[in-house]
Amino acid sequence: MPSRKDAWCFMAVVALTVVATRTHRASLAGRFPLSRRERGFMQERQRRTEAAVRAYERAAQRFDASRLEEASAAARDLSAAARRGDAAVVSILDHGAAGDGRGDDAPALRRAVAAAAGATAPRVVVHLPAGRTYKMSAVVLADVEDLELRIDGTIRAPPMDRWPARAEPEDETQSPELRRMRYAFLELRRAKRVTVTGSGAVEGSGRAWWRVRKRRPSVRAPVLLLVADSRDVAVTHLRLAESPFYHVVVLRSSSVALRRLRVASPPGSVNTDGIDLLAARDVTVDDCWVDTGDDNVAIKEGCVGVEVRGGTFYKGHGLSIGSLGEGGTTASVRDVVLSGVRFVKTSNAARVKTWQGGSGAVANVTFRDLDVRAVGAPVVVDQFYCPESQHPGPCANESKAVAVERVTIDGVTGWHTSGVAAMLHCSDAAPCDVSVSNLKLEGAPGCSNVVRCWNVKAGPGPCAAGNAMHGFRFDLSRKERRALAVNATCVHPD
């Protein structure tokens, strides 16, 4: 039982802390008061950002219209094929689904998929008709082959409190990332030649999960759509929204095409990566529009042969390769091409992140023809990755590193808001082999436009002259850096 004296002491400490923090902030603000010029710049930055967002919203509406038109055209083709006897369509409504947004339509989906397995037509389709909401508990469709799952209505996950406790215990020998991905709402497991498509949506009812995970990030939440141990799978046209966790995950699978998808989670969502690939081979991501609270697309350990072509990434952290090598692990990613993608208001566009102390390599990666609007720091190669959320306190200076080899960044056009067009922070032990060309970037009004280089292997481009850290100091703590940036988050003097 704390004494009255302890309680007074505690309150005094709290009060002093509050006063000290306020004074500190006030002194920083006082030391660097905003000039009229700087206020003008800030307004101009805001105006330009709002214009970029409005342009994005108009373009996203056009994208949705054309995506839905394409999905409807495919539905008409299917009806014609069914009339000719070239397609067998199994409706979930004929297998007991209510489609009224209540109850549990998962058993009906399982029955429809089982019934489809017996069909003999050249094309076999399980159909979830439009105009209905199919509330479902989690579904694993295992060992399905030669099937099209056509979702024209909405599939909705149950609210958080209706999820059962996890049945399978976690395998402690698996990497942390792999363990995070083992839990899903809709899973294709060991599928072959399967297409998931339609004009409908898969909704994750994620809000309650985000509230909990904001306070306790260690709570596991389900992935919305997981494609695991599968091959020849396509996912197209659907809208995937409000996932409790990552939206689409491709795990240990090959020949997977993700096309014309719309991923959308609002601000305040937690760890809602758009599309994540892990140990995936030969994956294409074509013209997907991803609006999310975390990585728009992340390419993680063991991926080989990934192409991301076109599409628009909004908010979120852009496209990330990694992070790799956490906790001294060995991890590699190779043969990746990202081209023709637009980024609006993301924190980064092209990013490679590795932890110190790991091994393996990021090799043969090309980022080409990117368009950035109101993006924080468009290009980031960071071999010192160590976010506060995953690693409180500084990371030790280690000599081992995940190698970064043959990374090409060719053509990034637009404007950024951090004052840093590109930061290439490479390890002392393993300088990275990154070539940068055609950076046509400008800073936002009043901001600098610098490239930071640290241990980049000599070559032509902005790091040709060697190290140039532009106002960034490795020897300052995060707190000190934040304090210095108080009135000039986007000014980085030479």
Ligand SMILES: *[C@@H]1O[C@H](CO)[C@@H](O)[C@H](O)[C@H]1NC(C)=O
């Ligand atoms: C803050 O702003 C003032 C006046 O605009 C400027 O002189 C000073 O260098 C800025 N502080 C930093 C850390 O850049």
Ligand SMILES: *[C@@H]1O[C@H](CO)[C@@H](O)[C@H](O)[C@H]1NC(C)=O
């Ligand atoms: C580099 O990656 C590209 C794209 O995946 C691939 O076509 C090419 O063969 C790879 N090059 C090497 C040397 O592996």
Ligand SMILES: *[C@@H]1O[C@H](CO)[C@@H](O)[C@H](O)[C@H]1NC(C)=O
């Ligand atoms: C990290 O270690 C290297 C040598 O291994 C040294 O050159 C470098 O200055 C160290 N960096 C920091 C921030 O201590």
